[in-house]
Amino acid sequence: MIHHLVKDALESLDDPTxxxxxxxxxxxxxxTMTNEIMVKEEYLSLVN
Incomplete structure (x- = not known):
């Protein structure tokens, strides 16, 4: 679920950074810290 939310958020930005x-x-x-870790990991995997 978080993967799709982060992906949609990045697609709506002009600059993913x-x-x-x-x-x-x-x-x-x-x-939670678990949510934070998952969001950061998904962001890094989608940007790289």
Missing amino acids: EFDYLKFMSYYNLK
């Missing part, structure tokens, strides 16, 4: 994972997590009400 502008991705702010804290705003993303706040928007989707993701609060």
Whole structure:
């Protein structure tokens, strides 16, 4: 699920380096360290 959310968020940005994972997590009400790690890992896998 997080994979698709991060992918959609990156597609909506002109520059993927502008991705702010804290705003993303706040928007989707993701609060745990596990969520943070998953978001960061998905971002890095999609950007690279």
